[in-house]
Amino acid sequence: MLSTAATIVFAASLHSQEPRLLQVRYSVWAASGEFETAALGFRFQSQRGRLYRLQESEDLKQWENTDHVASGNGGLCEIVVPTLKDRQFFRITYELDDHFLSEITGIEYPIHVYEPPGLDETEVLPIIYATDGQWITSSFSSMIEEKGIRAILVTIEQGPGDRRAIDYLLPGAIDYFAFLKTELIPTVESIYSIDTENRSLCGTSYGGLFVGLSLLMDDVEAPLFRNYLSFDGSFYTHRSETYALEQARFEASQTMKARLILSSATRYPNNHIAVGRFQSRLQEREYEGLEIVRLSYPVVHNDVADPSFDEALDILFPDP
Template identity: 30%
Template sequence: MHTEFQQTRRAALIAVAATLAACGGGSGDGEAPPEVGQVINSTMKSAFNGSTYPIQVFLPQAYATGTTTLPVIYATEGDAQYGGPNISRFDTFKAVMQRLGTQAILVGIGGTAWRGIDFLMPGAAKYLDFIVKELVPAVERQYRADPRRRALSGLSHGGYFVVAALILEARAGVAPSFSHYLSTECSVGEHTSPAGVLAFEKQIDGKPLPTTLFLAGASGGNHPLVSIPLFNQMASQSLPGLVMHKAEYNTTHVGADVPAFEEALKRFVS
């Protein structure tokens, strides 16, 4: 059943370079934008699941001369390959931010090889602990990061993880760790159908949820099958403080990632 709701990732990524160009993922003349800003590479080992994650941090050009705190975008699957061995999800998002002049910090979380464990329950709970209790505090100690403006982004199984993160904290009675949650092409996760996702989410009906959730995807992908029913169910519930948005794009499963990210930047960060 999973294959009904999630395209084969390898095949999608082979063709994604052309898709991203059509979606505005590159500069207007087809060339990569100039390097503006700074990228810091490191690794972090989690005490929660024992995995070591490559971490990339992009600081916009204005960071070096400024004094204000900046919003932070945490992008899962930062090392996922987008159309070639030297183009990752982190690189693609960084290029979008450079082109738009977005004044925010981008944190790419590597470890795509463990997506089948980290993004799905029960592993998602430990992965969330790693991000919220280890990575986020480290970023906020080292950089001028605004703790009131944090965004979490994920695609496909990563999009499911974004939703699961929101549900796990609400179910535990914990305030959302992020001000914005961007779930693109949400999969059914460890469930066998969208009904399983809806039942999982239904556990938090009536819980306070002071945050923003953006559900986005492709018209021919997971979006109409998973995200739209999820949006409709959550919109009908009592979730005090929750602001919801949805967007649909005429593109592919992976191709929806860039336009969704661009829209999130323009609406929630800029």
Template identity: 40%
Template structure:
């Protein structure tokens, strides 16, 4: 019994320490001064579902102002406090005509990600996204609502997986799910239970799932094991790709995003 408790404690410690490590390595100062597109920093939305005010940032590609009748694919990126600028820089470098909305975890140092990105909080967070945040963004900007992507890393990657297999996730809510070095070793039973229920429910969807793992001081071993298990479920309509990167946990989002852009826009 003591050994089992010690194992659980170590898994939790690894997940939390990985997130702290990610914060130190992934933080990047903003604003970006020169872009071909437009950036709107420091917007905010207060949710009546969670009761939290979430800061967020919006990037519009260069073609947005030139093509007034066009709707653009969109990436909703979690943990924007760490990844938003890097994602914008990658999009600019590849001239990707895609909107990026980066939503922060909540008030700085609030640790809301440990609530919103894990069970049971993920369901309230999905309700916030689908009933409040998405309608707010997509009423203000010209978004192709048939081409949404949800991205998350670490606990955010766990969130992305939980959302994908939620009974409240409509078949057309997302076209792509990007789960970068997700903390699948944390709350494993909750996640597997959700996936098993989804697999046996007859639910249908058409989603491309990209799973990536950080081979250096990351979750790669657990992620690849999870990917194999998930593929064995043969869930109709979900196309799974799993890739390992020779980076640490804090570098996984930047390493993964460029290739993810190619898959989204092809």
């Protein structure tokens, strides 16, 4: 018999075959007399960056969200809900949280996701990860939708205190790339069905420099990204460090299986010359498998992201 203060804790360790579902099913009967209230608890191992939500049902057919949620922290999570019903079923679903606290950088990043309309959770789609989500989320999402492209867009805001000036430049870019590779991307792609051969990284200005650095830091044998979209990248910054990284990459392998889309603004102010120098450096190496697409636009630096992304989408998805 359950007392008023009793808590039933179940280890939700059985994963359903249904996507985004951590399923536990129990029937709970309220005791009679003075024992009318019980608390039902679910304890489970969480994954960083996921938001877990408790759903309830009376017939296992219609499920409704409750107000009981928990943010995954990589450790043990618990959702406790008082229940008064004499029979009720529960399950825990998960989705991408709108904030991701990185264990590597120690920074919490706001996250935004664009999903194409009518998304079937089993549909395998290409994905684009983009930096500086605080500026480009709305316009980039709208372009994908207007073109009818079936793709996922994940935009990551820079975090507090102009964090981009640390994360997108060396040496901070090393940890930020590790955050993407080992924390954010595995979490995102545990929720969505992704074509891992069509994964793209996009950035503008400092973010464009980070894209170039990522091309050089990515795994030689099994690169994380297929497409690198660098828009008016700030390649004038720490040129010697960037070239040293490129030298190490060249010594590791002269094969680079990637497509690099380099754009630049041509009206002052711009990074047109710096982008051209980075392009020339890579072309002189004659990396096997590297395709470079060069674009430019008669706009100033701050206006280059949207036209660059618009044309890059047409290159990446010629037949949406």
